[in-house]
Amino acid sequence: MKILWVKPGKLLPLDTGGKLRTYNILRHLGATHDLTYLSYYGGQRDEAYERDVLTHLPGTVSVYTAAPEATGSARYFDYLRHFSNPAPYSISKFAAPQVRKLLREWIPQHKFDVAVCDFLASTLNFPDKLVTPTALFQHNVETILWKRKADFEAKWLDRIVSKVEYAKMRRFEPEQTRRFHHVIAVSETDRETMSPMVGREHISVVPTGVDLRKYQYDPAARPSGPLVVFTGSMDWAPNIDGVEFFCKEIWAQVLAKVPAARFRIVGRDPQPRVRALASENVEVTGTVPSIIDHLREAAVFVVPLRIGGGTRIKIYEGMAMGKATVSTTIGAEGLDVQHGRDILLEDSPAGFASAIITFLQNEEVRRRYEAAAAATARKYDWSVITEQFVQVLQKTIQAAQRQVEDLDSVPK
Incomplete structure (x- = not known):
């Protein structure tokens, strides 16, 4: 298969669960499929990253967006700048004109058999009309994540932000899950949670994996004390x-x-x-x-x-x-x-x-x-998980074909 994979933020270093999940699936996909990985990021230009990611994933296209990377108190000012946007701030800050332009060119050209929108944060960059079969890869159910943050956030200002994000996400996430040909969840729990948004039959589960070459069990090993x-x-x-x-x-x-x-x-x-x-x-x-x-x-x-x-x-x-x-x-x-x-x-x-x-x-x-x-x-092991991912991508292609057939059967 010719696969397009779109993800916000730098993939390296592998210091978060989301990065590890994406990297390991991409690594195994790239061994047997024609993979194009579109990695877009803001902040300061990082040419070392662009070179490094190519050594890991040769089919990478890096796009530097120059979007500001707000931290500390600057994050609140950036949040206010996006406040009127109906999309949650955690989504709208990853909207990138350069990426939207590329996808508007690539998606209608049938350059790929299937595309993967990795994380909800990438969704605003995809065109409204998805000519290429496209799956939304949901590492989290964002609505639930923001609800829990609103309930437990210690700082009052962050708690207010979380409540606003939750309110926006309750509308945004269901709209986006319905827009894609298929949705990939990482657990049955997430699948059940998203079912009211899009319908259970449109969601497949690809579970989390682990690199068994790296993380090995030694029955003879003993801990370093308590x-x-x-x-x-x-x-x-x-x-x-x-x-x-x-x-x-x-x-x-x-x-x-x-x-x-x-x-x-x-x-x-x-x-x-x-x-x-x-x-x-x-x-x-x-x-x-x-x-x-x-x-x-x-x-x-x-x-x-x-x-x-x-x-x-x-x-x-x-x-x-x-x-x-x-x-x-x-x-x-x-x-x-x-x-x-x-x-x-x-x-x-x-x-x-x-x-x-x-x-x-x-x-x-x-x-x-x-x-x-x-x-x-x-x-x-990630090799087993990737095989399941490929099956879901094939299911995504079939779902897109059925959608076209259904439209063709409607009387003109």
């Missing part, structure tokens, strides 16, 4: 909320039973709220070359998320390395895991702490969960 580890991008609001929740409401209960325990927060760009959590038994690493060594040292891997959508790749990465894992139900939402089999799911601070304590104090129980976790993750 170490509890969390991994994730520490500039992402759900992760910030998660580690704050953990440190303020869970960690003291763990220390009361296991005084020697240590908690390590591993991930890029820790915000001031995260850095403030550092103490004699809480370490904030910042950006690291690889999370593998940190996972290898962990006795327990935790995912204390209260906000989020889609699925957490980090859980399968930890499980693939045979890590005893404790998560909230939202943290493990949509994954093929089962409480009491290969993971412990706890939403209350007391229950979460008790699960960690069990793993730290009872090696026999911990090792049983380690083996079960690795067995679950083995089913989800």
Whole structure:
């Protein structure tokens, strides 16, 4: 197949779950299909990135949009600038005239057998009339994500922004999901959530995967003491909320039973709220070359998320390395895991702490969960996931053909 893939933002470095999911599927698709990856980004021009991404994905077309990359207080002013736009700010800021122009040229020319709109944020760049069969790849159900952010956001100003984004997203997301020939979800949970928007028959599930060459289980390995580890991008609001929740409401209960325990927060760009959590038994690493060594040292891997959508790749990465894992139900939402089999799911601070304590104090129980976790993750190598993705792309082509046939059958 000739495949066009469109995604906002730089793909490298691979420091978020969305980037990892996209990269691994693209890597496997490019090995057997004619792939054109349109990578567009703003901020400052990054020629090193444009060269680097080509070495990973030779069919890449990089487009520098020169869109401002607002951070800190400037983000609020940029938000106000977009406020009158009916589309959510998280979408409208990724609308790029250069990309719209390219897609208006490419889509009608039948240059590709199928196109992928990767993330809802890319949708405004696609023409209204999709002549090329096109799938919308939904890593998250954005409406749910913004609703949860509105419920849990700590800063009052961010909470107001989240509520406005949620209100706009409730209208925008259903409109966009109906516009594409097919929608790809990352879990059955997301599929059910989106079904009222577009109809269940128009949504297929391609689950999250893991790179089993990279994340390997060693049954003989032992943790580096009573170490509890969390991994994730520490500039992402759900992760910030998660580690704050953990440190303020869970960690003291763990220390009361296991005084020697240590908690390590591993991930890029820790915000001031995260850095403030550092103490004699809480370490904030910042950006690291690889999370593998940190996972290898962990006795327990935790995912204390209260906000989020889609699925957490980090859980399968930890499980693939045979890590005893404790998560909230939202943290493990949509994954093929089962409480009491290969993971412990706890939403209350007391229950979460008790699960960690069990793993730290009872090696026999911990090792049983380690083996079960690795067995679950083995089913989800990215090569297998990509085969499923190809089947859905073929389904997208068939859906577009049926749409044309239905239009042709209407009396003129």
